[in-house]
Amino acid sequence: MTDDVLNITQEGPVALIGLNNPPVNALGAALRQGLSDAIRDLDADPSVKVIALYGEGRALSAGADIREFGKPPVPPRLPDVLDQIEGSDTPVVAVMHGTTLGGGLELALAAHARVVLPGARLGLPEVTLGLLPGAGGTQRLPRLVPLEKAIEIISTGRQVPADEALELGLADDMGQGTPQEAARAAAQAVLDGSLPTRPTGGISVTLDRDVLDQAISRLQNRRPALQAPIKAVEAIALAEKPISEGLPGERAAFMDLMDSPDRQGLIHAFTAERAVRHIPESDATPRRIDSAGVIGGGTMGVGIATALITAGIPVTLIEMSAEQADKARVGVMKNLDGAVKRGKMDAAKRDDLARGLTVATDLASLSDVDLVIEAVFEDLEVKTQIFGKLDGICKSGAILATNTSYLDVNRIAAATSRPQDVIGLHFFSPAHVMRLLEVVVADQTAADVVATAFDLAGRMKKVAVRSGVCDGFIGNRILAHYRKVADYMLEDGVSYQQIDRALEDFGFAMGPFAVGDLAGLDIGWATRKRKAPTRPATERYVEIADRICERGWFGRKTGQGYYLYDDPKARTPNPGAQQIVEAERQRAGVTPRDFSDEEIVARYMTAMISEAARVVEEGIALRPIDVDAVFLFGYGFPRHLGGPLNYADRIGARDLIRRIENYSTEDPHYWQVPTLLRELAESGRSFADLNKE
Incomplete structure (x- = not known):
């Protein structure tokens, strides 16, 4: 059977519930109600021996529906739905894949067994919004993983990779195949006894008071001492009690934080990242960017080239001499190597990306690129000379961007015969790490050029903010x-x-x-x-x-x-x-x-x-x-x-x-x-x- 937000199928004694609320299976009111009804009906069906939960699309669930933020709660509450799942007489197993976060992970914690798929990342990020997990996360996680790890995961919002989740006991097994295939296999494993089940809330734990006190003291001494991580650890301390007593305490702490100034600021910061995408040029169709050039192989130019290459855009990096060009190549490779060391990519991916880098000493090498970003030192005369040359070199429709931090983009654009193609792209150092990109719109910049800049920022995983022209722009x-x-x-x-x-x-x-x-x-x-x-x-x-x-x-x-x-x-x-x-x-x-x-x-x-x-x-x-x-x-x-x-x-x-x-x-x-x-x-x-x- 198919619900608006659930795909429910029965295969003999196995019932599969697929969460289907694109793009991230947010746990909005409709999904909560559908899940509650499905669990009730399937638990009452004597032909169903195991229920398996999985997510269609990107994840089991990435948590709450942000469209419900700031609005009156609509029943059923997520804690009630999760209590219903944990209390089901029919065993429930959950498959975690993609970024299973917040309420999505709490959903899995309320199940009787958990299977994780390779590449999944699991977390309880509520503290990053000034809250704590309010649907059992502080009570169930410490019953599954070591106390120090539960404190760290909840108080920082860190995402746990699949292998670590299995090692910690957050997952009971590593699945294979699609989420639906893994759900089917996990249900069969429950049936044949190879995947043990037990309600998480029924697990008794004794918590080390010294570890809890030290964590609270450490958080209180932070600058600034935010309330959400502190209250989260205080809530974790309740996990020693029967879950029926711990859950109300967790909920009370959650409600205390709902009206805190910290939460207001953190929600505003969360909202800001999305609000800045709404610009007057939103309806314009971005130009296609399949290749780029970067002029200047200093720290900034190398960082910009790294950001572009990492986004899958081949780059021609221009320097004044062969020696400087080679030095710039080394700088880009060092950045890519750093990404490998930090686990952001593997060596094969690095080698593949590195093939997209070309270094040269002649601006004529940029004749066929779709985008040029100038990143030389802050001198208006030097920059206008470069743009005058680019005007005669670059193909029609190529976007000409300057990375200036302060200078007048209108004057730079005036050095060309195509001011409509000129824009400011102010990166922040190190450009391959810092998320902000100021998009500086000159008087004659075309709407589709602005739209392209915002599209490019998305490909580079940056936060683009539109700015007008003045000395220093916004920041x-x-x-x-x-x-x-x-x-x-x-x-x-x-x-x-x-x-x-x-x-x-x-x-x-x-x-x-x-x-x-x-x-x-x-x-x-x-x-x-x-x-x-x-x-x-x-x-x-x-x-x-x-x-x-x-x-x-x-x-x-x-x-x-x-x-x-x-x-x-x-x-x-x-x-x-x-x-x-x-x-x-x-x-x-x-x-x-x-x-x-x-x-x-x-x-x-x-x-x-x-x-x-x-x-x-x-x-x-x-x-x-x-x-x-x-x-x-x-x-x-x-x-x-x-x-x-x-x-x-x-x-x-x-x-x-x-x-x-x-x-x-x-x-x-x-x-x-x-x-x-x-x-x-x-x-x-x-x-x-x-x-x-």
Whole structure:
């Protein structure tokens, strides 16, 4: 028989239930109801001796239906359906394949036996959304696998590969064939006794209290200490009790987290990755990209070439000399080798991809490629010269892209006779790892070129965000603004170590001075020198970073910057940099004062939000959520806060205005209230409201 979301067949004493809710068998209301009805009817049928569950398509199930997020629950609840499966008198066996996650894995845990197929990845990722497994995951998993592993899997959301699942006891056997074939074989194994069954909830365990306490302490000491992993471990501790007592405790903890700020931010971050795909050019048909060229074999060019090759797109990489071209080839191979070491691909796949790389020294080699990405250093004259040459070399319809981080894409496009084919593709280093891709749309960029860029980002598994043209686009423009306030606080008396520590405690992976050292202080120095002629006379300018760069101290690449890097694992303050800070304070006539960590965070975030609001106000970003995505996927913004403008809504427009007006008494040039922020305050709206328009 066939239900709308289930394929149910009976073969003698075996009943097969195939979940059929494409694309990932999400456990929406219809599927839950169908599954509940099927289990009830089959369990009552004396001719059915075994029930086997499997998934059609990509997975058994990838979990909850995201379309139900934020809506009133529709019965039956998943925990009730899973309790029904576990309580079935007829044995139920589940086949796990593909990415069986969240409620999908909890479904398998409620079965009486589990079979995994090769290549499957299993996980309980609820903590990444600010929740914990709420349908028995914290109660059933510790009954099957060692406590330390249960804690790690649940508190991190890590996906477990098939072999490890079998080794841990998360799976009872490794199946073969299609999911339906494996389900049929597993059911027969249950019938003949070669696959033992027992309800997971009936397994008694004694949990090591020291292991639980240490895990909770470790999570509480993390920066930031998120509530979901902590509450998840507290729920795991209930697995010592009868499952009828542990499940209500798990559910109570789950409901406590439903209204937590962490969950709101993490759901917003999850939503952002999908929301940014909605662009004005969505209806345009992407151009076909079967080959690409990359100009520049430095770190960025090598990373871009790696990303393209890994996506299955053959690349011709151009450098100025044969020696540099060979060095670039070695760099790409090193990246591919790294992917093999990390288990992202096998050696055969690497060798196959490597055959798609060609290195050359002549731009004429790009005459027939579908896409060219220029990745040379940030010099407008050099870039326009290259695009002028490409205009006469590349075939009609080829897309000409620049990887510039700051420069005017309109001026670069004007160097060609085909500005409609020119676009900015701003990758973030390392380009084969970082997920963000800013798609910079110039005044004359064709709609199908924009659509192609977004399609290409999907092939490279990147998050593309549409940006208009301005100095620095979305991310670097905002960065250039809020980075100044860190320098102001530094000159005014706070140490760069305290600024970094305060912002890392707030949730950033690295503070601004540590980030500068990592990226290379010479990059920011070059930008400041480029902007110097147009710097307003009323703007406060702090010269500390310039003095450090004048010493040849560019950060990690030179062994010292704000910090010393004799030991790559340590971050020791550079005494020379500290002396420069003190000398510059004296030169500027500053009387140093103390700043609390709270004030450091407040000023830093207010500056970030202010410029982010102006970026939305000017239409550089389509929506506030686009700004949030840029900072979540490219700048290490704390994911649980959901991005700068999501965080701004927590503070509120009126309070932000009060802050800015208070700070402006010190520096009226820097601290100015964005028009959009005043409009939101006056209308009582939020940045979230703008995302809905």
